[in-house]
Amino acid sequence: MSASNTGSARITRWVLFGLLVLYTIYNLGPILWLVISSLKSRADLFAMPPKLVFTPDFSGYQSVFGIGAAKDSAASIGVFRSLITSVLVSTIGTSVAVMLGTLAGYVCSRFDFRGKGDFMFFVLSTRMLPPVAVLVFYHMMFAQLGLADTRIGLILIAVFINVGLATWIMKGFFDGVPREVEQIAIVNGYSRMYAFRKLVLPMVKGGIAATAGFCFIFSWNEYAFASILTTTKAQTLPVKISTASGATGIEWTQICAAGVVLIVPVLIFFWLIRKHLLMGMTFGVLGRK
Amino acid sequence: MARIDLKDLTIRFGGFTAVDNVNLTVNDGEFAVYLGPSGCGKTTTLRAIAGLEQATSGDILFDGKRVNDLKPSERNIAMVFQFVSLYPNLSIAENIIFPLKARGMAKAEIARKLDWVTGVFKLGDELKRRPAALPPGARQKVALARAVIRDPAVLLLDEPLSAIDEQFREEMRWELGHLQRELGVTTIYVTHDQREAMSLADRIVLMNHSKIVQVAEPDRIFFQPSSVFAGQFIGSPSMNLIDLVPVAGGLRLGDSPVVLSQSELPPGITARGAVKLGIRPRDLRLVSGEGHALAVEDTFSVGRERFFTFTVSDQILQGTDHRTQPGAGSVTLVPEGMMFFDAETGLRITEAAA
Ligand SMILES: Nc1ncnc2c1ncn2[C@@H]1O[C@H](COP(=O)(O)OP(=O)(O)O)[C@@H](O)[C@H]1O
Numbered sequence: 001m002s003a004s005n006t007g008s009a010r011i012t013r014w015v016l017f018g019l020l021v022l023y024t025i026y027n028l029g030p031i032l033w034l035v036i037s038s039l040k041s042r043a044d045l046f047a048m049p050p051k052l053v054f055t056p057d058f059s060g061y062q063s064v065f066g067i068g069a070a071k072d073s074a075a076s077i078g079v080f081r082s083l084i085t086s087v088l089v090s091t092i093g094t095s096v097a098v099m100l101g102t103l104a105g106y107v108c109s110r111f112d113f114r115g116k117g118d119f120m121f122f123v124l125s126t127r128m129l130p131p132v133a134v135l136v137f138y139h140m141m142f143a144q145l146g147l148a149d150t151r152i153g154l155i156l157i158a159v160f161i162n163v164g165l166a167t168w169i170m171k172g173f174f175d176g177v178p179r180e181v182e183q184i185a186i187v188n189g190y191s192r193m194y195a196f197r198k199l200v201l202p203m204v205k206g207g208i209a210a211t212a213g214f215c216f217i218f219s220w221n222e223y224a225f226a227s228i229l230t231t232t233k234a235q236t237l238p239v240k241i242s243t244a245s246g247a248t249g250i251e252w253t254q255i256c257a258a259g260v261v262l263i264v265p266v267l268i269f270f271w272l273i274r275k276h277l278l279m280g281m282t283f284g285v286l287g288r289k
Numbered sequence: 290m291a292r293i294d295l296k297d298l299t300i301r302f303g304g305f306t307a308v309d310n311v312n313l314t315v316n317d318g319e320f321a322v323y324l325g326p327s328g329c330g331k332t333t334t335l336r337a338i339a340g341l342e343q344a345t346s347g348d349i350l351f352d353g354k355r356v357n358d359l360k361p362s363e364r365n366i367a368m369v370f371q372f373v374s375l376y377p378n379l380s381i382a383e384n385i386i387f388p389l390k391a392r393g394m395a396k397a398e399i400a401r402k403l404d405w406v407t408g409v410f411k412l413g414d415e416l417k418r419r420p421a422a423l424p425p426g427a428r429q430k431v432a433l434a435r436a437v438i439r440d441p442a443v444l445l446l447d448e449p450l451s452a453i454d455e456q457f458r459e460e461m462r463w464e465l466g467h468l469q470r471e472l473g474v475t476t477i478y479v480t481h482d483q484r485e486a487m488s489l490a491d492r493i494v495l496m497n498h499s500k501i502v503q504v505a506e507p508d509r510i511f512f513q514p515s516s517v518f519a520g521q522f523i524g525s526p527s528m529n530l531i532d533l534v535p536v537a538g539g540l541r542l543g544d545s546p547v548v549l550s551q552s553e554l555p556p557g558i559t560a561r562g563a564v565k566l567g568i569r570p571r572d573l574r575l576v577s578g579e580g581h582a583l584a585v586e587d588t589f590s591v592g593r594e595r596f597f598t599f600t601v602s603d604q605i606l607q608g609t610d611h612r613t614q615p616g617a618g619s620v621t622l623v624p625e626g627m628m629f630f631d632a633e634t635g636l637r638i639t640e641a642a643a
C-alpha cells in the first residue's frame with residue numbers, strides 16, 4: 001500500500017519535473033537563441049543546418065557599445081546612438097518621475113485636500129490610457145512644439161507615463177510610515193520639511209528604489225510613443241531594433257546583440273527585488289517591515 | 290508644570306463628533322487617566338491638547354492661557370504614542386536626545402541629561418544600538434525617555450504600554466507611576482484598560498461616546514459609579530445588573546423570589562419608574578440554605594479565586610467569594626454593595642436625589 005503510494009508519488013514528481021523542464025525551455029529557448037545569434041557572424045547565422053559550434057563574433061556588441069571598427073563600418077545601423085538615447089531617456093525620465101511621484105505621494109498620503117480622490121484617480125488613469133488612442137495627437141503636438149524626434153520629447157513622455165504610477169506606489173509606502181514619525185518631530189520643534197527629508201525619506205529608501213526600478217523598466221521598454229514620435233535622431237533601442245536595416249540589409253547580429261543589451265537591465269532589476277517578489281508583489285506591502 | 294483646562298471642547302471630523310463638549314481640569318502635577326472603550330475619543334482629545342488636532346469649538350488652556358492657536362512646539366508638551374515611533378535610522382541615544390537637538394542645547398548639557406534619563410530607564414547598555422535591535426518593551430522605554438528628557442510642562446501618553454508583554458507591562462506601569470511622582474509633571478494618560486487606570490490614576494476621566502461620563506478618584510469611581518456604564522466598565526468581573534419589579538412591599542429581583550423590602554431600599558425609590566439594581570460580584574455571598582435566597586448553579590475556581598453563577602430573569606450572574614463554606618448553596622446580597630440605577634437614563638439614583 002505505502003510502497004505503491006510512494007511509487008505513484010515519485011511518478012507524479014517526475015511528470016511535474018518534466019513539465020517544468022519543457023516550460024523552462026519554452027521560455028528560455030528564444031532568449032538562448034538570441035544570445036547565441038548575437039555572437040554569430042552573418043555567415044554562421046544563416047548556415048544550414050544551424051551551427052552550434054562557431055567562432056564568436058563580437059562585432060554586434062562592438063557596434064551596440066560604439067567600440068572598435070564596427071561602429072563606423074558601412075554595416076553599422078546606429079544602435080550605439082540608440083543605446084545612448086535609451087539610457088538617457090530612461091534614467092532622466094525615471095529620476096524626474098520618481099522625484100515628482102515621491103513628493104506627490106507624500107502629499108496624498110498625509111494631507112486631505114479637495115478632490116483628492118479624483119486627483120488620485122486621474123493620476124492613475126494616465127497609466128491606463130492606451131497610448132495608441134492618443135498617438136496621433138501627440139504626434140501633432142510634438143511636431144508643433146519642435147519636440148518630434150528629440151530626446152527631450154521622449155524624456156517628457158517617460159515622465160508622463162511613469163509619474164502617476166510612481167505617485168501611487170510611493171503613496172503606498174508613505175502610508176506604511178506612521179504619521180507619528182513627523183508628529184513627534186513637530187511637537188519637538190522641527191519643521192515638517194525637516195521631518196520629511198531626514199526622518200520619513202530614509203524610512204522609504206527601499207520603496208524609492210523599487211519605484212525607480214519599475215519606472216526604469218517601463219520607460220526602457222516603452223515602444224508605442226517612441227516609435228511614432230521619433231524618426232531617426234532620437235530613436236530608442238527598442239525602436240531601432242524593430243526598424244533596423246543598414247546599407248547591406250538587415251543586420252541580424254547587431255539586432256540580436258541590441259536585444260541582449262535590452263534584456264539585461266530588466267534581469268538585474270528583478271534579481272535585485274526577487275526577495276520582495278516572493279512575498280507578493282502588492283504595492284505598499286513591498287518593502288514594509 | 291502646568292494646569293490644563295478644557296472648556297466646552299468639541300472636535301468634529303466632517304459630520305462625526307469625536308469629542309463632544311468636554312469640560313475638564315487637570316491640576317498641576319496630577320496624573321489623570323483618560324479611560325474608555327476604543328473609539329470614544331480619547332486619542333483625539335489628547336491630540337487636541339498636543340495641538341495636533343484643531344478644536345472645532347471650545348478652548349484649551351494651559352495655566353489659564355488659551356493655547357488653541359499655539360503650534361504644538363510652542364506648548365511645551367511631550368507625547369508618547371500608542372505605536373512605537375522611534376526613528377529606525379537613528380541610534381537609541383540619538384532618538385532620546387532628539388527633542389534637545391531641536392533647541393540647540395549645549396553638548397555638555399545634552400550629555401548630562403542623557404546620562405540622567407538613561408539612568409532612570411536603565412538604558413545604559415542600549416545607547417549605541419538601533420531601535421530594531423530592541424524588544425518592543427525596551428523601545429517604548431526609549432520613547433518615554435525621549436518624552437521626559439525635555440522637562441515638558443505636560444506629558445501626554447497614549448496607551449504607551451499596550452504593545453508590551455503582560456509581564457513587562459506591570460513592571461513598566463509601576464516604574465511609570467513612580468517616575469511621574471518624582472518628576473511631578475502634569476500627566477494625561479490614555480488607556481482602555483480599567484486595571485491600568487485604577488493602578489495609575491490620581492483621577493480617572495471616564496469617557497464614552499465622545500463624552501465624559503464621570504471624573505473621580507479610582508476608589509470613588511469604583512464604589513460610587515455615576516451610571517450603569519461606569520459601574521460596568523470598571524471592575525472585573527463586571528458589575529451584575531438586575532431588573533427590579535415592583536411588588537407589594539418592595540421590589541423583586543427579576544423573576545426570582547427575592548424581594549427587597551422598603552427598609553432595604555433608598556427612600557422614595559418605589560415611586561420612580563423602572564429601576565435596576567447593580568451589584569458587584571464581590572458583594573455577593575455564598576451561604577448555606579436560607580429559605581428564599583437565590584440558588585447557586587455552578588461554582589468554579591480560577592487560580593485562588595472562587596466564582597459562582599446563578600440565574601435571574603434568564604441572565605447568568607456572577608459572584609466571587611473568598612470564604613469557602615462547604616455545602617453553601619444560596620446567594621445573598623451585601624446591602625452596602627447594592628446600587629440603584631434609573632433604567633431609562635442609566636444614571637445612578639443616590640439617596641439625596643431619590
Ligand atoms: N482624522 C480623523 N478623521 C476622521 N475621523 C477620525 C479622525 N481621527 C479620529 N476619528 C474618529 O474619531 C473617533 C474617536 O477616535 P479616537 O479619539 O482615536 O478614539 P480612542 O482613542 O478613544 O480609541 C473614532 O471613531 C475615529 O474613527
Ligand SMILES: [Mg+2]
Pocket residue numbers: 328331332333447
Ligand atoms: Mg486611541
